[in-house]
Amino acid sequence: MRRILSFLLIIALLTGMFACKSEPTVPVDPTPTIDPIDLALINPHNDVYYQIFVRSFADSNDDxxxxxNGITENLDYLEELGITALWLLPINPSPSYHGYNVTDYYDIHPDYGTLEDFENLIDEAANRGIKIVIDLVINHTSDQHPWFVSAKSGTSSPYRDYYIWNNGNAFESFVGGMKDLNFENEAVIEEVKDIMDFYLELGVHGFRLDAAKHLIESINPTWDNSFLILQFNMHIKENYPDSFIVSEVFEYMYQFYADYFIGSDSVFNFYLAQQVWSKIGQQSSNYLIVSNLNKAYNAFREVDPEFVDSPFIGNHDLDRVASMQGFMGSDALDKLSLATRFLLTVPGSPFVYYGDELGMKGYRYEGANIPGYGIVYDEYRRQPFIWGEAEYQTSWLPSDGSNDATQSLVDQREDETSLFNVYKEMIQIRKENPALMYGNSFMPYSGNQGNLQGFVRYYQYEDIEQAVLVLHNVGSSPMIIDVAYESILYGTLDLKGFGTLILEINPDEIEAYT
Ligand SMILES: [Ca+2]
Ligand SMILES: [Ca+2]
Incomplete structure (x- = not known):
């Protein structure tokens, strides 16, 4: 009986294994149709992300x-846009509007709902194939966190060594009541592992690791932090092999964060963001964009040949792309559209900052006093999403007028030439083409000259193989493209200024293009 049971168990495990790591079925049709679901399972870290500041996205209870619940009730919208994963800015209780000083890692900010609401969001998102990644803010806690309240009471507190003391003062990397945790203390590391386990058990896919370069302040922080992150990552992979850590290392030079690929599944590519702003936005040495990015990718590849990049062009700590000087002239929409197509054709998991798909504006104030609100800094980089209908519109921050001319979602949906429709179409094209969606190949096109900036992307898995040539015109003058190809996936050979052409090419002839 016992033998039969263990035999059944083995069968169950094997079928379970095949169910999660399903092999692509051999296509009967001579022109193979690619099943994106299978490749998504094989590449669990390749997604198209949508970054949400919960406070500004969608209000479900009219406060x-x-x-x-506002996110849950708008999953239709996220599905329509085509994204496959969400990064939620901090959702834990916190005394600040932004949430980056946590007071309880095991609960939800009362403004945002309850743990039950969060579990419901995870489940409803999963039903639509959308994963959830949460912000993990562990460099510091709020000075109101019970650990710190106890720690500051005296040296005999059991939590005293959770923090870093200097002449009786707790060390802070950031201002605003954020006290750095002490990662020399094994108990703190164990606390973080417990927090990660808690959210993975709830069903989150992984974590955006806030302030990764600040975790350990030492003479060799890159090395120390990469190995600390590796320790966290090895822990979560024991029970959740597909789970995900993307580290935030806020540096614009890729040399400063390439080594973070050692311990992280992915790292945000601030260099790429800056290249897009300067080369496409400001048109500054635009002929270097592909060769520059290739250098960055080669640096990542040296650290991890299977690196998964996290490109983005906007986030909550930056002025909105549409508010940057290079993207504000009469050709603003053309340039923003090209920046979007660029973001969605490079390797990795692109992150779209909520509202960027509408071309929303927003910038930093240096402590201005806004009537009806108070002193502001980064708030207007994180403004209410513009739905164009009252139902879910948030109103926590009064308008500063910066988005008076920004078209709402309702209006942009109906307008074929809108930025929203550029995002929607490009996300769909990315997901339909494995060479764009998966792998990290990036081979500069040998015909690159001046404004013509192209690259080949290639992906192969078993009998699935695809190569595409992506050609971006990063200048305003039109050009005619004359190159061999198999099919046109996007655009026309008559490549207009700030236009994009994506061609499927013969994978056996990549060398002729690179
Ligand atoms: Ca609400
Ligand atoms: Ca620190």
């Missing part, structure tokens, strides 16, 4: 503040 003017965005909340988790």
């Amino acid at each position: 003017g503040i965005g909340d988790l």
